[in-house]
Each structure stands twice: as structure tokens, then as C-alpha cells.
Amino acid sequence: MSPFLLPKLAAQSNDSELVRRALARDDSAFRTIMEQHNRRLYRIARSILRNDGEAEDAVQEAYVHAFTHLSEFRGDSSLATWLARITMNEALGRLRRERPVMDLEKIEAQGNEAQIIPFPHATASANPERTMAQREILQLVEQAADNLPEIFRIVFVTRVIEGMSVEETAALLDLQPKTVRTRLHRARRLMREQLNKQIGPLLMEAFPFAGRRCQRMTGAVMQRLGLSS
Numbered sequence: 001m002s003p004f005l006l007p008k009l010a011a012q013s014n015d016s017e018l019v020r021r022a023l024a025r026d027d028s029a030f031r032t033i034m035e036q037h038n039r040r041l042y043r044i045a046r047s048i049l050r051n052d053g054e055a056e057d058a059v060q061e062a063y064v065h066a067f068t069h070l071s072e073f074r075g076d077s078s079l080a081t082w083l084a085r086i087t088m089n090e091a092l093g094r095l096r097r098e099r100p101v102m103d104l105e106k107i108e109a110q111g112n113e114a115q116i117i118p119f120p121h122a123t124a125s126a127n128p129e130r131t132m133a134q135r136e137i138l139q140l141v142e143q144a145a146d147n148l149p150e151i152f153r154i155v156f157v158t159r160v161i162e163g164m165s166v167e168e169t170a171a172l173l174d175l176q177p178k179t180v181r182t183r184l185h186r187a188r189r190l191m192r193e194q195l196n197k198q199i200g201p202l203l204m205e206a207f208p209f210a211g212r213r214c215q216r217m218t219g220a221v222m223q224r225l226g227l228s229s
Contacts (some may be wrong), residue, residue: 015079022070034063037080040162041087047157048091050146058094062087077171084172088154095150137199144194152187159184 021029041062046055066086073082145156158164158172159180170177 016075019070019073019079022067030067033079033083037083040080041083043157043161044084044154045087045091047145047154047161048088048095048150050153054094055091058091059087062090065090081168081172088172140195140198141191144191144198147194148187148190152183152190155180155183156187156191 018029018033022033038059041059042055045058045062046052049055049058062083066083073079077085145153145161148156154173155169158169159166164172166177166180169175169180173180175183
């Protein structure tokens, strides 16, 4: 057996066992399923609805629907994909009740090629200035993603934020892999345009000398000049 099939078979076995336990009303199975999939389902819902509270509500409704119809899960796809489809349908249903249907052909016709600018991951830092800057950049990226047209936004979230493969995203959205690549490419171009507009002015304040850095450098120079600090 190919070693590449082992993780997939293990996941399918785990899915089947969790579903079996959940059908037997095992509380821990329900909890495990939700803990494993909460983040991804929330991000998918939010990529469509662009609202934290609505996304949470959509995920909750999706879980209720999924658990009520759990006997219909046949294992043709992974449990993650099955839940994601239900969540996406729930979020899209909410969206359609509130907004008119978009002109997909017009949106698809946009754009030239480009690549998204590199984005640093948020990490714990002892430097409060750097931590605040990272937080501000994260907010800018979230806003830029929220401003993407829906058909590009969900592909961007599933591929870039959630790290799903082209094939997984294509299966989830019922698209051809080529279409997924095209939409991601255009999502990146739109993200780059938005971030350039937003981050450009902020770069004027890059490498600030306020706060501890200013105090540290001033004190060091004063000491070298033999002056009181």
C-alpha cells in the first residue's frame, strides 16, 4: 500500500468511528467532532457572511443540521468536507436572504496577474511596538479579505487561511481545480491592491523611535558622551 494513502485511510477510520459513536449518542464524540472542526467551519462561514456573530450562528445551525442527519453521512468524502459543505450552504442561504445574487461573470472577468505581498505570522513578542504593529497588519488583512467578492473570498480563506489543497477546495465548492487556481490568483491580486493602499501610508511610520527604543538609544548615546542620562 502506498504510504501516501495511510493518513487518508486513518482519517476515514477516525471519521467512521466518531460518527458511529455520535449515532449512539456518545456526548464525547459530538464534542470531539466540534473541537476538531470548529475553527475551519467558522472561518468558512465568516468568509461568506463577513460578520463574527452571524458566522457563529451559521456554524451552530450547520452542526444541528449535520447531527440531525448524521445517518446520511456515507463516507464518500471526509467528515470535514461534509461538514464544510453544510456550513457553506447554511451561510450562503443566510446571505441570499439578505443580498441580491451577484453577477459572477462580471466578477470573473476582472483582473491582471499579481501575487499577494508576504505577510508575517503573528507571534508572541516581548516588544510591544512590534506586537501592536503585527496586530494592526492582521486587522488590515482581515478587512482586505472581507472586501473580496464572495467567489474569491471563500477560495482565499480555504486555500490560504485554512491551507486546504486545490483538490479539497474544488470538492468543497464543486469547482474544477483550474477554476480554484484562477480564483485564488485573482483574490491575491485584489488583496495586494487593497493592502498596498492601506499599508503604504503606514510605512511612513515604520521603524518608530518612540517608546523603549527611543529611550534605549538616547541613554546609550548619553553614556558614551559621558553625560547624565
